[in-house]
Amino acid sequence: MVPTGKDALLRVAREGDAMKSKFVSTVPAIALIMAGSFGFAWADTSEVKLPSPVIVAKTGKHCKDDPHCFNRYHYSIKPAAHVAPGQLFVLETRDALDSDLTFDSKPQDVAAVNLNLVHPLTGPVFVDGAKRGDAIAVTIVDIAPDDFGYTTIVPGFGFLRDVFRDPFIIHWELNRLEARSKDLPGISVPMNAFMGTVGVLPGKPEIDKWLKREKALADAGGAALTPQPVDALPSDLCGTNGTAKDECVRTVPPRENGGNLDTKETVVGTTLLFPCFIDGCGLFAGDVHYAQGGGEVCGTAIEMGARVTMRASIMPGMASLMSTMHFEGGTQLKRLAPASFYAVSGLPLKPEGEVPVFDTYLGGQKIAPLANLSEDVSLAARNATLNMIDFLVKEKGLSREQAYTVVSVAVDLNIAQLVDVPNLGVTAILNRDIFKP
Numbered sequence: 138m139v140p141t142g143k144d145a146l147l148r149v150a151r152e153g154d155a156m157k158s159k160f161v162s163t164v165p166a167i168a169l170i171m172a173g174s175f176g177f178a179w180a181d182t183s184e185v186k187l188p189s190p191v192i193v194a195k196t197g198k199h200c201k202d203d204p205h206c207f208n209r210y211h212y213s214i215k216p217a218a219h220v221a222p223g224q225l226f227v228l229e230t231r232d233a234l235d236s237d238l239t240f241d242s243k244p245q246d247v248a249a250v251n252l253n254l255v256h257p258l259t260g261p262v263f264v265d266g267a268k269r270g271d272a273i274a275v276t277i278v279d280i281a282p283d284d285f286g287y288t289t290i291v292p293g294f295g296f297l298r299d300v301f302r303d304p305f306i307i308h309w310e311l312n313r314l315e316a317r318s319k320d321l322p323g324i325s326v327p328m329n330a331f332m333g334t335v336g337v338l339p340g341k342p343e344i345d346k347w348l349k350r351e352k353a354l355a356d357a358g359g360a361a362l363t364p365q366p367v368d369a370l371p372s373d374l375c376g377t378n379g380t381a382k383d384e385c386v387r388t389v390p391p392r393e394n395g396g397n398l399d400t401k402e403t404v405v406g407t408t409l410l411f412p413c414f415i416d417g418c419g420l421f422a423g424d425v426h427y428a429q430g431g432g433e434v435c436g437t438a439i440e441m442g443a444r445v446t447m448r449a450s451i452m453p454g455m456a457s458l459m460s461t462m463h464f465e466g467g468t469q470l471k472r473l474a475p476a477s478f479y480a481v482s483g484l485p486l487k488p489e490g491e492v493p494v495f496d497t498y499l500g501g502q503k504i505a506p507l508a509n510l511s512e513d514v515s516l517a518a519r520n521a522t523l524n525m526i527d528f529l530v531k532e533k534g535l536s537r538e539q540a541y542t543v544v545s546v547a548v549d550l551n552i553a554q555l556v557d558v559p560n561l562g563v564t565a566i567l568n569r570d571i572f573k574p
Contacts, residue, residue: 187225188224188225190224190225190226190227190446191218191219191220191224191225191226191227191262192226192227192229193205193217193218193226193227193228193229193259193260193262194229195229195230195231195259195442199231199235199254199257200231200235200254200257200370201368201370201372203257204217205217205218205259205260206231206257206258206259206370207257207258207260207261207370207371207375207421208235208254208255208256208257208258208368208369208370208388209364209369209370209371209374209375209385209386209387209388210338210339210344210385210386210387210388210394210396211338211339211344211374211375211381211384211385211386212338212339212340212341212344212414212415212419213374213381214261214338214371214374214419215371216260216261216262216263216417216419217259217260217261217262218260218262218263219262219263219264219265219417220262220263220264220265220448220449221265221266222264222265222266222267222449222450222451223448223449223450224448225278225446225447225448226262226446226447226448226449227444227445227446227447228259228260228262228421228422228423228444228445228447229259229442229443229444229445230257230258230259230332230422230423230424230425230442230443230444230445231257231259231423231442232257232286232287232424232425232440232441232442233255233256233257233333233334233423233424233437233440234250234252234254234255234289234440235254235255235256235257236250236254236287238250238287238289238306239285239308240285240308242287242306242308243306244303244304244305244306245304246306247289247290247291247304247305247306248291248292248304250289250291251368252291252294253365253367253368253369254368255388255389256333256334256388256389256397256423256424257370257423258334258388258421258422258423258424259421259422259423260419260420260421260422261337261338261417261418261419261420261421262418262419262420262421262449263417263418263419264417264418264420264449264451265417266451267413267416267417267418267451268413268416268453269340269413269414269415269416269456270413270454270456270457271412271413271418271451271452271453271454271455271456272410272411272412272413272451272452272455272456272458272459273337273410273411273413273418273420273449273450273451273452274408274409274410274449274450274451274452275335275408275409275410275411275420275447275448275449276406276407276408276409276447276448276449277331277332277403277404277405277406277407277408277409277445277446277447278405278446278447278448279405279444279445279446280330280331280332280404280405280425280443280444280445280446281313281443281444281445281446282311282312282313282328282330282425282427282441282443283311283441283442283443284310284311284312285308285309285310285311285441286309286311286316286427286439286440286441287306287307287308287309287437287439287440287441288306288307288309288435288437288438288439288440288542288545288546289304289305289306289307289435289436289437289440290303290304290305290306290435290436290437290538290541290542291304291436291437292304294436295434295435295436296432296434296435296436296518296519296522297434297435297519297522297523297541298436298494299494300523301435301537301538301541303538305538305541305542306320307320307321307539307542308320309326309427309439309441311328311427311439311441312328313328314327314328315327315328316328316427316428316439320539321535321539321542321543323572323573323574324543324571324572324573325571325573326427326428326439326546326547326571327428327570327571328427328428329401329404329427329428329429329472329473330404330405330425330426330427330428330443331400331401331402331403331404331405331425331426331429332403332422332423332424332425332426332445333397333398333399333423333424333425333426333429333438333440334388334396334397334398334399334421334422334423334424335395335396335398335403335409335420335421335422335423336391336394336395336396336398336411336420336421336462337394337395337411337412337413337414337415337418337419337420337421338394338414338415338418338419338421339386339392339393339394339414339415340414340415342414343392343393343394343414344384344386347386347392348363348364348384348386351363351386351390357498358497358498359498360495360498361390362387362389362390363387364382364383364384364385364386364387365387366379366382366385369382369385393412393460393461394411394412394414395409395411395461395462397424398462399426399429399433399438400464401426401428401429401430401431401473401549402464402466402469402470402473403464404466404469404473406466406467406469407464407465407466407469408464408465408466409462409463409464410452410459410462410463410464410465411459411462412455412456412457412459412460413456414456418449420449422445422447424440425440425441425442425443425445426438426439426440426441427439427440427441428546428547429545429546430544430545430546430547430548430549430550431548431549431550431551432518432522432544432545432548432549432550433545434522434541434544434545434548434550435541435542435544435545436545437545438545438546439546475566475567475568475569475570476570477568477569477570478566478567478568478569479528479566479567479569480564480565480566480567481521481524481525481528481564481565482521482524482553482562482563482564482565483516483517483518483519483520483521483522483523483524483562483563483564483565484517484520484560484561484562485509485510485511485512485513485514485516485517485520485559485560485561486508486509486510486516486520486560487507487508487509487510487516488508489505489506489507489508490505490506491505492504492505493510493513493515493516493519495515496513496515496516509559509560510559511558511559512555512558512559512561513561514552514555514561514563517560517561517562517563518550518563520563521550521563521564521565522544522548522550522565524565525540525544525548525565525567526540526541526544528567529543529544529567533572543571544565544567547567547568547571548565548566548567548568549565549566549568550563550564550565550566551563551564551565551566
């Protein structure tokens, strides 16, 4: 007789209970058999560890106190560590100014900053097996921020150095979510950290080439930093009594070896590709930025010390395919894009009689009388920056110094077009997501 109605439901329930009981009693036995067969041990997953990375630790208060820190480039700088291809390594880095700035620092402390100390770099790291003529692929695995960061206006430095002549500082409280400052209430800048300075050591041919071309530019009155042995590190090589003081080049300009690239897209998850100019490549990093606008117009981003985790692989014989650093990634650019924005534009226009500060070395006889310059991207970018500063002052109630620093950390300067002569176009795009209670 086939049960129906309530009897059928009771039978299904009893069979379900029986199967459940059988399953509960059987699974632990199976698990124990498997554990015994494969030698598994019962342990919390936090006890399972990867191989320890190579750590290039920070020691001492400043770069001069740290044997693993230098602030000039030369091919004879000794490695701070060796790593195998694919091996994780950690570089503990210092802020870009190698400064004593704190939450209590005042503008006069900024004015006293010694720019001869720029940039304190951690390394170099010798990648085992890499040779001159190879390339290395360096993947950024993690960046752990310090608790404190700063954005400064340093007199005589920055894109608008002729406009903003007084020292200024924003003090930032940092975590992995956001940067906040009592100096900029109502503003929250998300963490999009990257290494402002990262690269490889040059060889002698590169040093000779750079010295020649930069001296020629300096002799013509251009903005070029020739070797400066005062406060140069390593001191025995690059200092005032150093054996190679006239060959140790400054770290301020980026060059074929990478260096002070200030490329905000090179965040965690991206891979940077460098040609190798010496055996082992001599990889270094420092000047980490918590966040930066495209342009870093005031001369600083949100500057901080950090712990940077990376790994490198060798690309044999590939240096000939790249004249400068390349980089690649996945969805990083999408994540960097703001959910909401406001933008202004700039054109290469100026008052008659004025010579832009970056054109003064070319002379002003032709430039000064003109109100419109031809194909001048720098002038267009300058005007886009000034237009955005005006917007932030008028619409957000910021001081001009506050606005300048906000543009430096949260506004992207983009080239709109390079063909509509004479007026090439630049846009300044503000991330409106930063304005929060």
